[in-house]
Amino acid sequence: xxxxxxxxxxxxxxxxxxxxxxxxxxxxxxxxxxxxxxxxxxxxxxxxxxxxxxxxxxxxxxxxxxxxxxxxxxxxxxxxxxxxxxxxxxxxxxxxxxxxxxxxxxxxxxxxxxxxxxxxxxxxxxxxxxxxxxxxxxxxxxxxxxxxxxxxxxxxxxxxxxxxxxxxxxxxxxxxxxxxxxxxxxxxxxxxxxxxxxxxxxxxxxxxxxxxxxxxxxxxxxxxxxxxxxxxxxxxxxxxxxxxxxxxxxxxxxxxxxxxxxxxxxxxxxxxxxxxxxxxxxxxxxxxxxxxxxxxxxxxxxxxxxxxxxxxxxxxxxxxxxxxxxxxxxxxxxxxxxxxxxxxxxxxxxxxxxxxxxxxxxxxxxxxxxxxxxxxxxx
Amino acid sequence: xxxxxxxxxxxxxxxxxxxxxxxxxxxxxxxxxxxxxxxxxxxxxxxxxxxxxxxxxxxxxxxxxxxxxxxxxxxxxxxxxxxxxxxxxxxxxxxxxxxxxxxxxxxxxxxxxxxxxxxxxxxxxxxxxxxxxxxxxxxxxxxxxxxxxxxxxxxxxxxxxxxxxxxxxxxxxxxxxxxxxxxxxxxxxxxxxxxxxxxxxxxxxxxxxxxxxxxxxxxxxxxxxxxxxxxxxxxxxxxxxxxxxxxxxxxxxxxxxxxxxxxxxxxxxxxxxxxxxxxxxxxxxxxxxxxx
Numbered sequence: 001x002x003x004x005x006x007x008x009x010x011x012x013x014x015x016x017x018x019x020x021x022x023x024x025x026x027x028x029x030x031x032x033x034x035x036x037x038x039x040x041x042x043x044x045x046x047x048x049x050x051x052x053x054x055x056x057x058x059x060x061x062x063x064x065x066x067x068x069x070x071x072x073x074x075x076x077x078x079x080x081x082x083x084x085x086x087x088x089x090x091x092x093x094x095x096x097x098x099x100x101x102x103x104x105x106x107x108x109x110x111x112x113x114x115x116x117x118x119x120x121x122x123x124x125x126x127x128x129x130x131x132x133x134x135x136x137x138x139x140x141x142x143x144x145x146x147x148x149x150x151x152x153x154x155x156x157x158x159x160x161x162x163x164x165x166x167x168x169x170x171x172x173x174x175x176x177x178x179x180x181x182x183x184x185x186x187x188x189x190x191x192x193x194x195x196x197x198x199x200x201x202x203x204x205x206x207x208x209x210x211x212x213x214x215x216x217x218x219x220x221x222x223x224x225x226x227x228x229x230x231x232x233x234x235x236x237x238x239x240x241x242x243x244x245x246x247x248x249x250x251x252x253x254x255x256x257x258x259x260x261x262x263x264x265x266x267x268x269x270x271x272x273x274x275x276x277x278x279x280x281x282x283x284x285x286x287x288x289x290x291x292x293x294x295x296x297x298x299x300x301x302x303x304x305x306x307x308x309x310x311x312x313x314x315x316x317x318x319x320x321x322x323x324x325x326x327x328x329x330x331x332x333x334x335x336x337x338x339x340x341x342x343x344x345x346x347x348x349x350x351x352x353x354x355x356x357x358x359x360x361x362x363x364x365x366x367x368x369x370x371x372x373x374x375x376x377x378x379x
Numbered sequence: 380x381x382x383x384x385x386x387x388x389x390x391x392x393x394x395x396x397x398x399x400x401x402x403x404x405x406x407x408x409x410x411x412x413x414x415x416x417x418x419x420x421x422x423x424x425x426x427x428x429x430x431x432x433x434x435x436x437x438x439x440x441x442x443x444x445x446x447x448x449x450x451x452x453x454x455x456x457x458x459x460x461x462x463x464x465x466x467x468x469x470x471x472x473x474x475x476x477x478x479x480x481x482x483x484x485x486x487x488x489x490x491x492x493x494x495x496x497x498x499x500x501x502x503x504x505x506x507x508x509x510x511x512x513x514x515x516x517x518x519x520x521x522x523x524x525x526x527x528x529x530x531x532x533x534x535x536x537x538x539x540x541x542x543x544x545x546x547x548x549x550x551x552x553x554x555x556x557x558x559x560x561x562x563x564x565x566x567x568x569x570x571x572x573x574x575x576x577x578x579x580x581x582x583x584x585x586x587x588x589x590x591x592x593x594x595x596x597x598x599x600x601x602x603x604x605x606x607x608x609x610x611x612x613x614x615x616x617x618x619x620x621x622x623x624x625x626x627x628x629x630x631x632x633x634x635x636x637x638x639x640x641x642x643x644x645x646x647x648x649x650x651x652x653x654x655x656x657x658x659x660x661x662x663x664x665x666x667x668x669x670x671x
Contacts, residue, residue: 106482108562108592108629113486143487184481186562213481213628217456243626247618258560258626259534259589262615266639267656269618278619280626283478283535311536311543313505313519314399343519343539364540365658 001210004047006089007224008188008206015179017172017190019203022091031072034090035065041093044071049229050081051124058085061093083229094204099192100159101125102173104180106187106211112140113180115147115173117155121192147177160195168201169193183221184214233296240292242281249274251371252297252306252335254290256281256315264309267364273372276303283314290323291330298333304378305336307371309364312343319345321352321360328356336374340367381509381554382529382574382581383472383498384448388513391416391446391470393437393453393461395427399476400452403517404431407450410520412513416440437461437468448472450506450515458502459484466497473565474515475502482628485563492565499565503627505535505557518542518555526551528664529575531568532587533560533594533627537615540657541587548661553581560627562591568598576606583609583668585660586651590616591630591637596645603649609667612646613654614639 003011006024013019021038024047025031035042046058053059058080062068068090078085099121107114116138120128128135137158139151152170160166172193180188187209194204215222227235237244243258247265251273255261258280265275277297281289297303310320320341327333340361341349350360361367390407394400395417404427408414416434417427423435434440437449449465451458451474458477465473473492480502492499500507506516511525522539524546532538538557545552553575558566568586575581584606588595595614602610617639619625646653652663 106486106562108594111486111489111563113483142490143483144490181483181486184483186482211482211628212624213455213479214483216479217481245620245623245625247620255536257534257536258630259532259537259587259615260540262589262619262625262630263537263540263613263657265618266615270656275618278623278625311539313536313539314517315536342543343522365656 001212001215001225002049003208003210003224004049004087004226005045005206006047006087008208011183011208012176012179012190012203012206015175017175017203018201020092020094022089024087024089025072026076026087028069028073028076031088031090032065032069035062035068038090038092042068042090043093044068044075045089045091046075046078046080046085047087047089048080048083048085050083053080056080086228094194094202095197096194097197098195100169101128101189101191102169102176102193103189103191104176104185104187107140110140113143113177114138114140115155115177117159117173119159125189125191141177143181147174162199165195165199165201172201172203183208184211184218185209186211233299237279237292237296241289242279242293244296245278246300247275247277248302249276250302250304250375252276252300252303253309254279254281254293254297254306255309256283256311260309260311264307264364264368267368268307268372271369271372273375276300281315287319287323287326290320291327294324294327294333295331298335303335304375305338305371307367308337308339308341309367310341312341312346316345317341317343317349318352321349324358325352325356338367338371338374340364380578380580381512382571382578383500383554383556384507384509384513384515386411386512387413388448388472388515389413389415389444389446390448390450390513390515391418391437391440391444393418393449393451393465395419395431395433396422397452401427403452406520407514410514412515415444415446437464437470441468441470446470448474448515450474451477453477455479455481459488462499463488463491466492466495470497472498472500474500474506476504476506476516478503480561482561482563485561489563489565500556501559501564503561504559505538507554507556509554510552516557518557522546523555524551527553527580527582527668528585529553529578529581529583530555530585530587531571532557533589533629534587534615537587537657541585541613541660544658544661545664550661550664553578560589560629562629568594569601572598572601572606576608581608583611583664585664586610586612588612588614588642589627589630590614590619590625590639593636595642599645599649599651602651609652611652611654611660611663611667613657613660614642614646
């Protein structure tokens, strides 16, 4: 789950990382009041889950509170990469003499938390990695011991010459590591970690992604989710316990298991169709989940037919069949359904479907070919 | 023979009295797996279905029954601790089925598990099965058949789909291993490839990967360098949009890498035959293996 900058800032500030004051506003009047309180020039920053905010006009410098209100009114409601800006962050403008990058990730390769730093701060780190990989320095951390002092200082000397600044940045790295682990993050970045005119080290931006698996035990973090940034169908699906991702095609897909769901979408494409979504009903097969799945998919006006691909292991195929029957009783589904199911309790599933005048296929390729043909006829 | 497990493996079930644990324990017993013990804290002294002794701790279960493998059906918040408990008790093979374990929990316990010399399979995996020998986990036994193809996969039901095609076309399996869909997992493709290469009962290997990370690319390079047996591979997620988590926590294309196209190219470059569709496994294996 992506956090907004103002949310990540609050976490890192609470962890003790030095930052300038500032606050979040959802109206121009609020932005003006914050600017007045801060005094001097401020920066107005759009809070959306998208990179390239500056280029899109979502970051502006304001010399006076009135100008802050003016910029805020232009930025609030603006669309950046399809996302509407609902909030702006108002922070004091800083005089910067250098910018560095400091970031933490869960690294798949070393299977460790990895701290990365670069003297090339203020730009997208992936661009640095592609153009000048030599400018990125990293250390894999053993969580049993945490970030050791010499590891932090070693990286910090890659960024600074002045000993006081080196120590200050090493402290930021240690605090960032602690906050990363304490909040179950999969990414935490400070970009830039800036040096001001008077030599002070400050975090001027903050980005955090929280591991979705962390949210169950951390309602405080789960509460930070901004549902306005998501497709309504995806919000509804998550509440129903489904993993759903909306795509642009016209073949709705209901599948059990993430790998099979992806392979099903791929096969739809292989036979010349276009998947309308990724949908995994999960391992246990509650018929209600199937009802929710059908409700969500049928609401998409692009969908011309729906494919079920169920390989019963833990999932009982009769539960899925009962879910289909129950959905058809509850609401109208006016697109054709093509159902493939095989595995646990398939005889019973076939009986349930026959009773409502539907039939089930047992072969995945046959089902996909059929649904693609049905969509073609409808077009 | 098979890899990691055989009919002599003595299995204990952590979370044996839970809903999933009890259901799958019965399935494993029915398949012929030697389930020697169960562990549920607070239920020590009971017998599961009147036959499997239940203990409060793994260390007691190991001492009393000689269990050398463990399978976990433990809720996500407790699973990392349960993995560490099994490793600490000297269990050699720890299979974690649980989905949804926070990555930081795994980062914290993995060094400990390795130090204890245990092999972790998973988490977020269907486990493994040596058809005709033993199954540890949740792979349906009836879709597998004994034979000489080794299979390793990041997925659950997609594995079933592929195994089903093999079995229905008379191609049996030596061992099928689900290594799990999380970014941080205990056993990698390379670990399984190395074991299959050394297994006299395995003639060919099927690798089922998906988008996200670079494990498949590294495995492909390993195949070219070290594996003499034929390998065929599949990658799920060709139609997945970048930046979205496709169900599995590990199935996300980042700006840097992880696309299906990139992984399929790595397969081809290193001599792995690429399946366009799951059903292609039959043709590609038949072309490469003379049945024994």
